[in-house]
Amino acid sequence: MNVTTLKEDESWQLFVENAGDVANLEYIQPLAKEIARECGGLPLAITVIGSSMRGKTRVQLWNDALDSLRRSEPYNKNVKDKVYNVIKWSYDSLESRDIQSCFLYCSLYPAAIPIDDLLHYWWAEGILGEHDTYEQAYNRGITLIESLKDACLLEADKIVKAQVVDGVNMHDGVRDVARWIASTIGDEHTSVFQAGIGLNKISHMKISASVKRISFVSNKIECLPDCFTKCPKTTSLLLQDNQPLKKIPHEFFLAFPALRVLNLSQTGITELPSSINSLYQLRALIVQRCFELKELAPVANLHNLQVLDCENTELRCLPQRMDNLTNLRLLNMCVADLSISEGFFLNLPSVEMLNMSCSCLGATSLDEISSLQNLTYLSIGVDSSSFFNRDYTWMTRLKGFLIEVGETSIYVPYNKSKRVINVDKCEIFSNGELSGMLQFASDLYLNECMGLRKLISYNTFNGLKLLNIVCCSCSFGQVEGGSGQFDPLPNLEYLDLYLVKNLKSVSDFGQYLSVRFSKLSQLNISRCASLTCLFNDGEVCSVPKHLEEIMINHCYQLVELYVQCSSSDQARLVNSEIPRVQRLKLHDLPELATLGEPQSMWEHLEELTVSYCDGLRKLSFSIQTSKNIKIIEGGSEWWSQLEWDDENFKSNLESCYKKW
Known part of the structure; x- marks a missing residue:
């Protein structure tokens, strides 16, 4: 193990960085410096020990740490032993x-x-x-x-x-x-570690019958032995990331009667042998990204299974006798075109986390899922016809979900902390069929949705914080009845518009849906061909006063970001209503000539990125004179051709400029 060492003053500086101000307390510092010296200039040792002493103000704790390090110091004081010694001390200091x-x-x-x-x-x-x-x-x-x-x-x-x-x-x-610690403790942590060494076979490897855990992760294993050493105490077998492995011998798993964890992810297996059904103690079976896996053996005897993860496999049907898996808590079957029989979900009463987002479930399956009393996290794809005349009060039990309605092309990664609905072609829900479900959502993604106003404008969705719209075409002109009496999205914080046709400004978008943007903090707009400005003067100058970040890409008609209100309305835009934008990113906006007024909108700007905006020849005065700006990123030609009210302003910002 090659380890570089630090000088004594460098060691002390690193130690203080990790231990914090406590190391410089008058009654602690002498001990702290001794402990830093005991680390022998080894950065890893200094970081480990320093971090472990952070916030400890009792001198007894520092004395004990120093004594422990000195007592356990090996006879051979080479670098390797020193590192082992320090990390072993940190291990011994763990709380349980x-x-x-x-x-x-x-x-x-x-x-x-x-x-x-x-x-x-x-x-x-x-x-x-x-x-x-x-x-x-x-x-x-x-x-x-x-x-x-x-x-x-x-x-x-x-x-x-x-x-x-x-x-x-x-x-x-x-x-x-x-690994050294595990080898010295005894049977409880005895392991075979042959991971990441390019191994292509294990047939001649000697393995003790008392081994507890076996890891062959990230090798090139092509085959497993027909007769494997009996391992009656092995609880974990990790074989993932062995792409050449195509087949598992029929009786292979009989050698592991106590197995609790089995991971075969990212292997080339096409099926699991019947001996998998002999693993009565198995708690977790993980076969993610086995792209050739088409069939699972019957699982009738896996009564104790808690985790079954088959994401991104080629399974076309569920394994037989899954109705016996009554203790299953997590089921990840994100598999395309999976055939699911009626009554399947009713046999999983303990399931808390269910992911079947790649399958398109019907009304019957949705009814069954709604009856699962322990369900907490859900990710599913649902046929559009399943949403009519339905009660969604069961969703109050869910702490996180991703529900994809129709064959949406928007990819939304599953995040357990989010409550996401992803809808394709929402115009079929013209009578509020989705309103009940939307009441529970935090994020809404809409793809090719033409009935936008009917979906959103006639309800209040207090929980919605993110709205992402792709490929929408609406008439954003004056709507009958004018602005609504209430804001349907009063807590909206993030708005993302992509390929929205006929949209001339975000202000028009707000008026069309009666959205006031009272809490909007982030705005992303891309490829909106009709967009000429972000905000303009309407009946009310509705500039989101909490807006912090703006990102605009490929909007070829955009001329300016903000059109100043007419004099009759200008008094309404008082200073407290002007947003304090901190990050502004502009890309491929050939007609953009000015950021627009008011100047104070940009005086808090910290980051400005400009690329392919050749018409933007001059920055706002508030940016030129800003003391808050940290980064200005753009092409060297654009930077050199910028016009300045005073050359000193450019000199002051030169250190902030970064070539794009």
Whole structure:
């Protein structure tokens, strides 16, 4: 393990950064400096120890930490031993055996781990303790992950799967120590770690019968042995990310009678053997992104299964005897064209999280889902005809959902904290058929929806905070009866308009739907061919006063962002009503010549990005003289040709400019 070391003053500076101001307290500093020296200039050790001492003001805790480090110092004082020593100390300082077990489990992965996968493993293994619901177990797991991150034993990461997901990563040095600790503890944490080493077969590998966990993650394994060593104590078998693996021997799983976690994701398997049905203790079966998997064996004996994840497989029918999976809590069957029989959902009384968004369910399935009393999170696709004459009060039980109505082409990643409805061709709902469901939504996505006013204007949707419209064509002229008496979207914060025809301004959009934008903070507009300005003077100068971010792309008729109100109305736009825009991004707006008035609209701007807006030759005076601007990003030619009221203004902003 190659490790660079820091000088003593650099070590102390890094230690204080991680430990915080407490390290400089008069009665703490001498001990803190001794502890920093004990880290031997190793950045990883300094970060781990410093973070673990953050906020600790009792001198006894600092003395104990110093004594512990000195006592456990190995005879051979080389760099590797020093790192092991420090991380082992941090491990010993973890608050409970549960969190220590979670830490050791992370060492089974050679790289970043999706957080959801990790929590499912911990839950299935029983590490998270006994919890009544999936949500309680999940929350406990998140708490433990945050504790491990605070101790610098894990770090946050992003992982690209079908979408970008949150993950955690373990530093190579920390993983080495975790595996060493696991090997010294005994049977409870004995593991086989052969992950990420290019392995193509495991037929001649000697594996102890007492092994607890086996990881062959991210290899090139082509086949598994017909006769595998009996592993009566193994609870986790991780075989994911072995693309060459096409087939699993029929009796392979008979070797793992105590198995609780099985992950075969991202392998080339076409089916699961019948011996899968012998895994009576199995809690989590994960086969994500097995693009050749067309069939699952009968699962009648998997009574204890809690997690079944088959997302992005080629399954065309559900496995036989799923009615026996009465303990199933999480079912992820995001599979296209899946055949679902009547009564299927009624056999899953314990399900709390259900994802079947790639299938188009009918009215009968929707009725069955509405009867699931434990359901908390839901992601489904539903046929448009299923929404007529329906009661949606059951949705009060849901804490998060993604419901896709019709064959919508808008991709919306599932987020458990959101309550999303994604609708295709909403004009068929001209009599308020969706109103009941929309009452529970936070985000609304509309694709090719022509009956926009009938869908939104005659109800109040207090929960809606995001509205995304794609490919809409409406007549945004004066509507009969003028503006409504109430705002249908009083809490709207985010508006995204893409390919909206006939739209000349956002003000017209607001008047058409009677939306007042009283809480709008972010506005995105793209490819609206008729757009000439964002806001103009109408009956009332309705500029969203809480607007913080504006992004406009490919609007070829846009001339200016704000058209000043006429003198008769100008008094209405008092200073308290003028938005304080902080971020402005403009792209491919060839006719844009000015940002428009009032000047004070831009004086709080922090970030300005301009690209392919050749007509914009001069920035507003409030931007030229701004002390808040941090970044101005644009082409070098555009920047050099800008006109300034005073050349000193350009000099003052030169340090903020960044070439696009």
